[in-house]
Amino acid sequence: MRIVVLRLGHRPMRDPRITTHLGLTARALGAEGMLLTSEDKGVVESIQDVATRWGGSFYVKAIDSWRNALREWKKEGGKILHLTMYGINLPDIIEEVKGVEKLMIVVGAEKVPSEVFELADWNIAIGNQPHSEVAALAIVLDRLQLRSNIDALKLDFGGKIRIVPRGRGKMLEEKDE
């Protein structure tokens, strides 16, 4: 399953940390990239810096129009999953979603335009309680991949640096080039 995350309504002065967390979570849990509806160099750089050092081919791109991005994705046969606490709860709909080949996951900030609800193939809640778009993205990525027998926590990024997991303390391994 190819997964791209579209972050809607990012406000450069207000949301840098949340959007950075979203991007890093998307990467760590196997999405191929993130689209941002507003330019924010600090966010793009901090995510790409992680990707360079820790491996993989994750990308972050600013786009001009979420509307065009969603329409093109659908034209190419992709499906759209919009995360909203008002939607159908994930456990009740995951069987429909799990076989999709190309999935765009839309993550809003405040005030998502109703057109997004209309364009989405699925409006899906991660529990129907108010919590966090970062938590919601993490759980949908984790559960969708587990349904395809992929453990997103076990992905190998082949980066220049990697952690050697330990019960106590910290160990990093760095490859020479």
Next chain:
Amino acid sequence: MRIVVLRLGHRPMRDPRITTHLGLTARALGAEGMLLTSEDKGVVESIQDVATRWGGSFYVKAIDSWRNALREWKKEGGKILHLTMYGINLPDIIEEVKGVEKLMIVVGAEKVPSEVFELADWNIAIGNQPHSEVAALAIVLDRLQLRSNIDALKLDFGGKIRIVPRGRGKMLEEKDE
């Protein structure tokens, strides 16, 4: 399984949104409360406001000393799980953790003191890649409860307001009192 989250190193001016996301995630996914190592009225109020309207008995408490909180928890027979990207990857250790009755999940910010690594029963990573403490908390709560056959997305909070899940649009139900 009783679960309490301990947020370490929250800096009131810098982390309010991340800590709020942590608290709301903890609540939505079935933890009983969150301890904060520094007073931050804005954060406490915004989480408690959600708990009041949306139901359940989630609490947020400021504490004086994380060291004492961890030691007391252990004295009462509780176990401590410290989330760190340097730790053992969750899938490789979850069998050991899943049967625990009282679990404290420690979530650090920057620079966690080495004493935390020592006091923890487990230092556990959610994938050994840099991402987000909110995502990490979400996944550990989700996976641990799934192992006990509890779907954290299906918890019933019995709140004054609740969402009626829909494929399109938004519907809230509000109870009269």
